[in-house]
Amino acid sequence: MAPPFTLVWTRLAEQRRRTALSVEQIVAVAIRIADAEGTPALTMRRVATEAGTGTTSLYRYVTNKDELLELMVDAVQGEGELPAEPSGDWRADLTLVADGMRASMLRHPWLATELRSRPSLGPNALRRSDFALAAAGGATADITVASALLGTVANYVHGAVLAELSEREDVRSTGMTQDEWRNAVSPYVRKVIIDSGDYPWVARRIFEAEDFSHDQQFAFGLDCVLAGIEKRVAR
DSSP, X not given: XXXXXXXXXXXXXXXXXXXXXXXXHHHHHHHXXXXXXXXXXXXXXXXXXXXXXXXXXXXXXXXXXXXXXXHHHHHHTTSSOOOSSOOSXXXXXXXXXXXXXXXXXXXXXXXXXXXXXXXXXXXXXXHHHHHHHHHHHTTOSOHHHHHHHHHHHHHHHHHHHHHHHHHHHHHHHHOOOHHHHHHHHHHHIIIIIXXXXXXXXXXXXXXXXXXXXXXXXXXXXXXXXXXXXXXXXXX
């Protein structure tokens, strides 16, 4: 039979303040490791060593890696300030939410893959979720629809950031910037795409389309999502 399930947040609430401070220090070390090397480098032994404590002592505060990751996810969601309440301009408010999500995931590349279908129940995550739902609530009084709208925005942000992080990984793994890669493949592109005439729309993109920065592409895509939401809630 599986052992009884206890949320880490329940246990922390029952511990004394000095223990909570120790947990915060442990989580800060874990975030530093994950930011630099990714979560595969995150082991309880490594965290304990860099936190200046023994592995056995670490387990007094954090029972396993999954629990540590949950604490890390909540900690990074506590970064940055949120207004006390939404402005009432739901498009501006959801843009603020989306920009904040993107900034957090780009600051901590491991975060995008650690956001699960089951929501985090930590205090920072709950505060952000409540603000985000209130922002979506500015578009509709129907909480079911507001929740779905927020999910749509979150899915867009998640996909856009994963694409951006994928480009970073391509640069890291190949050692070539995007411009260097384009130069390297240009003979193939000219022969197969441009000279052949078989792919006219791809050729038009190469010659005519403006290259958006990541910021421009994200803002354009978000504006499309919000415009779609505006039409949907106006029905």
